[in-house]
Amino acid sequence: MPGPDLLSSQGLxxxxxxxxxxxxxxxxxxxxxxxxxxxxxxQGNTKVLAAVYGPHQAAKSKSLxxxxxxxxxxxMATFSTGERKNRxxxxxxxxxxxxxxxxxxxxxxxxxxxxxxxxDIYVExxxxxxxxxxxxVNAATLALIDAGIPIKAYVIxxxxxxxxxxxxxxxxxxxxxxxxxxxxxxxTVASMPSTGAIGLIEMSHRLHMDYFDTVLSRAMQGCKxxxxxxxxxxxxHLAEGWTKSDDAITI
Amino acid sequence: xxxxxxxxxxxxxxxxxxxxxxxxxxRAFHEQRNIKLNVNSIKAADASxxxxxxxxxxxxxxxxxxxTPKAEEPDVGFLVTNVELPPLCSSKYRxxxxxxxxxxxxxxxxxIIANSxxxxxxxxxxxxxxxxxxxxxxxxxxDNDGSLVDACIMTLMASLKTLTLPKVTYDPETEExxxxxxxRTKLNVNGLPVATSFALYKHEQSNIVLADPxxxxxxxxxxxxxNLITCYNNGILCGSQKFGGCNLSIECEEEALKIAKERAQxxxxxxxxxxxxxxxxxxx
Numbered sequence: 001m002p003g004p005d006l007l008s009s010q011g012l013x014x015x016x017x018x019x020x021x022x023x024x025x026x027x028x029x030x031x032x033x034x035x036x037x038x039x040x041x042x043q044g045n046t047k048v049l050a051a052v053y054g055p056h057q058a059a060k061s062k063s064l065x066x067x068x069x070x071x072x073x074x075x076m077a078t079f080s081t082g083e084r085k086n087r088x089x090x091x092x093x094x095x096x097x098x099x100x101x102x103x104x105x106x107x108x109x110x111x112x113x114x115x116x117x118x119x120d121i122y123v124e125x126x127x128x129x130x131x132x133x134x135x136x137v138n139a140a141t142l143a144l145i146d147a148g149i150p151i152k153a154y155v156i157x158x159x160x161x162x163x164x165x166x167x168x169x170x171x172x173x174x175x176x177x178x179x180x181x182x183x184x185x186x187x188t189v190a191s192m193p194s195t196g197a198i199g200l201i202e203m204s205h206r207l208h209m210d211y212f213d214t215v216l217s218r219a220m221q222g223c224k225x226x227x228x229x230x231x232x233x234x235x236x237h238l239a240e241g242w243t244k245s246d247d248a249i250t251i
Numbered sequence: 252x253x254x255x256x257x258x259x260x261x262x263x264x265x266x267x268x269x270x271x272x273x274x275x276x277x278r279a280f281h282e283q284r285n286i287k288l289n290v291n292s293i294k295a296a297d298a299s300x301x302x303x304x305x306x307x308x309x310x311x312x313x314x315x316x317x318x319t320p321k322a323e324e325p326d327v328g329f330l331v332t333n334v335e336l337p338p339l340c341s342s343k344y345r346x347x348x349x350x351x352x353x354x355x356x357x358x359x360x361x362x363i364i365a366n367s368x369x370x371x372x373x374x375x376x377x378x379x380x381x382x383x384x385x386x387x388x389x390x391x392x393x394d395n396d397g398s399l400v401d402a403c404i405m406t407l408m409a410s411l412k413t414l415t416l417p418k419v420t421y422d423p424e425t426e427e428x429x430x431x432x433x434x435r436t437k438l439n440v441n442g443l444p445v446a447t448s449f450a451l452y453k454h455e456q457s458n459i460v461l462a463d464p465x466x467x468x469x470x471x472x473x474x475x476x477x478n479l480i481t482c483y484n485n486g487i488l489c490g491s492q493k494f495g496g497c498n499l500s501i502e503c504e505e506e507a508l509k510i511a512k513e514r515a516q517x518x519x520x521x522x523x524x525x526x527x528x529x530x531x532x533x534x535x
Contacts, residue, residue, distance in 0.1 A: 071346070078312070081295060084387055
């Protein structure tokens, strides 16, 4: 079952990365003033904004007695993809993405702490170059941390694919758009790397059972690597915040 | 303490500031907020710009498409503008279909662009009655802190000024269209329309004009629609709107027009410098 040619003879990928190499990650917390928490995240050319409002009082019809209602909306700017999108949200794919986002984040949020309340998580994809869902999950996690909402652990999502080199299987981490479009398998995992729990798993195309574990472990390793990077940014952001607001505490 | 005062006596809080000739965010009445502009930051779009006026942030992306022109206007292309206010940008918006204010802003921006005549739609025609460009200009507000129209127009104009159209050849016999992206021509942009918003507030028998209002000031002065929006292109007035809110006196109007004219020059400079820097960078 040799897949499309995703690796060069030197063992490098189409964009020049090694098989276990992530794309460059750049992020910033607290980018906006209006929401309670916000984050901007870039993974390679995929650029995502996330904002969190709440927890605030939930609408009567929606509110739950014992846990918080998490409301997610995933939206893609019409200019984010190669072809112009006609509807930024509300289409089937966005609806599905919103649902998956909610499922992954619900696994981490300590929902029992805010009964009869609601948390709104809005994600806007400004540019999509593969792995838009993963970047959205990671950005939403950062926004939740910025909003100060208690979570059990970082929820990190990462993709992995499978390529062939000299007849040997070689899993690829953090799949870009060209690799996605080439038609290989894409495995998406949303997990909490520090606890080892998997919140969501999704696979497109077919894959032989024998190779599933190698691809999954590569995706999980990707999650762990991303967590290290994000954790560093969060710590730096918090350290900055403490020194700045020191003189502001007067009461 | 000030926060509590603001919650208990919202109007008195605002009046106290105004009577001391200063606004709650420390600006003078006619002072603008800082402008930050960046062009071509989104590579997936054919042209794009991000603008930040104070906290108000708008991203504009332009996508090009080909279409057949309308039968009654065979020499005219299309410029489609759309302003989006996703719930991300402010706690006032809920998920769902576009709100009224988003639709009003959309039409306002489209009107200003059409009235200022900055783009000749005939430039977008490729082959008479057969082929024309469609410019889909989508503006997404990612942080709404007042004076939304100003930011939308600025980011739209900056994107249009950096837009290049690829060469298209059309074979009338086979009706085959071929696009050569390596040969690109700049879009002709006539001038640079600049919109300026003002909030008007009646304070102790006198009318106060607040330039470049924040969303808090807009709310105190009667909501988003109550803004006076004036637009200049090349020193020529090309639009002035005010829907509802506080009454507008002639003196206020004159005062506002003077400020708007000055601001138009300042904004023009910002856009020109930004585009010049960008062009220097790509030609390096």
